[in-house]
Amino acid sequence: MASVSVIIPTYNRRESLRRALTSVFQQTVPPLEVLVVDDGSTDGTKEMVRAEFPQVTYLFQKNRGVSKARNRGITETRGEWIAFLDSDDEWMPRKLEKQLHALHQAPQYRICHTNEIWIRRGKRVNPRKIHQKHGGYIFPHCLPLCIISPSSVLIHRSLFLEYGMFDEALPAVEDYDLWLRICAHEAVLYLDEPLIRKYGGHADQLSRKHWGMDRFRIYALEKVLASGQLNREQTLLVLEELLRKITIFVQGAKKRHKTDTVTRYEAKRQYYEAMQAALLRGR
Template identity: 25%
Template sequence: MPVRDGARTVADAVHSVLADIGTHDELVVVDDGSTDGSDDLLRSMPGQIRVVANEGRGIVDALNTGLRLATGEFIARCDADDQWLPGHTELLVAELESDPEAVAVFGAAQLRGSKGDVVAHSVPPGSPTELRRAMLRGNPLIHGAVMARRGSIISVGGYRSVSGAEDFDLWTRLAESGRLGTIPDLIYDYQLSSASAHTTKRRRQARSTLRVLLQHALRTRELSVAGLARNALSAVWPVRRFWYRA
């Protein structure tokens, strides 16, 4: 769990994870230079939690720090303003254990607006073929609704600096190394940004998504002209799309 100045919401995020994981699991929280007391709050919380200071080096470095310090076979993420829903761990672990060829598995998420109400749901494509086709158009996946094999993430180089699309960049490289699985179950609660921040984020994510799609096309020769055109348009004039995620 990466956090920067998340004192208002991080306790609820931590509780949602600790309530869901097993006795042999651990939550690693990387505090990326918080100045609002998040670090003290986190260190006062009981349970299977390890807090690490990262001195404000950015989200990608925070994610790679957590990846490096984690010791489990499987890796999952929760953002400091989101929450895991009950069954998150059990459902994703079961899917990974039942399919040795899967390098990662994604579930569904509910999206909350600024007033706290659920405004949409994000459900991943139902088959590997549909998922692969969707990923040629953009990112149809929610980062917090994934569990991946730690070894698989490390083998493709971990997270890279792709502003606003470091997750999608990782998914494309994982998809090139093995199978991405999906389940329809609702396992994650995602807090949307404010309207103005979300518009700025969509522009940045669209530019980065376009870059990721082009890099993926160079590596695999898989390309969607419509996907490239849509992201190029969104980089200038962002439309309402829920699949652009940080």
């Protein structure tokens, strides 16, 4: 059986981390190792992990962000496959077993994700249609927003060598950025079975800390566009989504009277409109 390293970044989530770790150690196929990267917790996380889960490798860093935490986990672990788990989520007991079996049956895939159950403020809710999961060539579906949950993914270590790790310059949507880079080139295996519980609605979620989250997605789209690794069809898809997001972001900036921001992003819009027009003329 292939070896799996589990990486759990956390920050001041002692109680939900306990639930997450419990779900890892209830797996029918145990991982090779479990690593918790604590991003500066002050709530007794370290003491809880060492007292209740002594088999866990615990690493501490001082508030360097979730991307740095995940990247450190990648470099510090040795499994062939890597599974991430956010400290406020939990796995179903057969999550790793079912993914490893599916990947064994379809060895051409190097990344696998699953369906999920959403819990908001203690109640199960149905995801919106825009959050629908997909398998195969999913790059077009990755452009509007992140459709692969880090807690559901099982990813071969080689992909980080080819496409890079999480972008530590991003304070949010770092997963969206990584999936764009990978899914532009890699097919994705999808298991249409909810194998994680994803909890949301709490005050410390990153989406509540930053206004205009699309500016981070704009950055990610600009980056994948500038990579020079997209074909013409992909480039046009990225430009279409980029222009849509810039338009929405500018509207929000205008409402907040952020004049400098409006000016900067209006210039971006003109630049990408010209690029799009030039590509379309070349048909």
